[in-house]
Amino acid sequence: MNKFKVAICQMLVTDNKEENLSKAEEMIREAKREAAEVIILPEIFNCPYNNEYMVEMAEDYPGKTTDMLSSLARELQVYIIGGSIPEKAGDKVYNTSFTFNKNGELIGTHRKMHLFDIDIEGKITFKESDIVGYGEEVTVVETEYCKIGVAICYDMRFPELMRLLALKGAEVIVVPAAFNTTTGPAHWHETIKVRAVDNQVYFVAASPARNMASTYHAYGYSTIINPWGDVVASTKETEAIVYGEIDLDYVKKVRQELPLLKHRRTDLYTLEEL
Numbered sequence: 001m002n003k004f005k006v007a008i009c010q011m012l013v014t015d016n017k018e019e020n021l022s023k024a025e026e027m028i029r030e031a032k033r034e035a036a037e038v039i040i041l042p043e044i045f046n047c048p049y050n051n052e053y054m055v056e057m058a059e060d061y062p063g064k065t066t067d068m069l070s071s072l073a074r075e076l077q078v079y080i081i082g083g084s085i086p087e088k089a090g091d092k093v094y095n096t097s098f099t100f101n102k103n104g105e106l107i108g109t110h111r112k113m114h115l116f117d118i119d120i121e122g123k124i125t126f127k128e129s130d131i132v133g134y135g136e137e138v139t140v141v142e143t144e145y146c147k148i149g150v151a152i153c154y155d156m157r158f159p160e161l162m163r164l165l166a167l168k169g170a171e172v173i174v175v176p177a178a179f180n181t182t183t184g185p186a187h188w189h190e191t192i193k194v195r196a197v198d199n200q201v202y203f204v205a206a207s208p209a210r211n212m213a214s215t216y217h218a219y220g221y222s223t224i225i226n227p228w229g230d231v232v233a234s235t236k237e238t239e240a241i242v243y244g245e246i247d248l249d250y251v252k253k254v255r256q257e258l259p260l261l262k263h264r265r266t267d268l269y270t271l272e273e274l
């Protein structure tokens with residue numbers, strides 16, 4: 001089982017949770033019909049990426065959204081990396097990604113570790129930490145194919161975390177994300193490519209489609225990059241499913257031919273999880 005097919009559901013997210021859940025289900029079913037085995041949703045897919053909505057629509061785990069993902073994973077016999085949702089835990093809200101295996105069992109929970117607090121003059125101000133709590137754990141999920149590192153959006157801007165995922169054995173890194181129309185054109189493609197090349201992984205970056213009726217204008221352009229830095233598949237800003245094949249022999253080949261991970265001077269510097 002050295003190859004498997006992934007699908008990114010680049011869905012249009014609205015302020016209607018029922019509509020978002022139906023859209024996610026419809027796209028997951030379509031991806032299964034196209035033989036995808038690992039299906040990925042974008043960051044904050046069940047409500048708008050906006051602090052007020054995230055507080056209002058946050059759900060406990062287990063809850064309506066995660067129950068739906070779990071039962072779809074079981075029924076369709078696929079892995080689902082459920083983008084992220086606002087998760088309510090006690091009096092806190094987290095931006096959390098839940099991953100389910102083919103039996104519908106929860107095999108990974110990633111709470112966004114780096115929160116999107118930015119202020120770009122004349123363009124965009126966002127202060128996620130006003131309402132979202134910080135995740136504390138590095139997340140690598142075990143699948144029947146390989147280990148998959150999971151992080152959320154702004155997390156991917158931190159090369160130390162991405163490297164840690166590779167050092168923990170990830171051959172694929174999946175990042176549900178929602179860059180925007182300021183940061184997307186500036187950094188999206190370059191960041192994805194360099195993280196794939198540095199860590200010699202398949203890098204799967206899943207965005208929502210752009211919704212100009214929303215307060216946050218997601219960039220779109222969900223993309224899969226291989227360990228050599230080539231684009232396996234990509235799309236533009238509108239709703240679409242992006243499919244790509246992950247070839248684990250190719251990961252091994254690139255890592256053998258250009259042994260970056262082996263050539264690290266760990267006698268001179270190290271990276272450790274505290």
Ligand SMILES: NC(=O)CC(=O)C(=O)O
Nearest residue numbers: 116153154178179180183
């Ligand atoms: N939405 C994010 O967390 C990050 C983002 O949009 C960016 O880094 O740009």
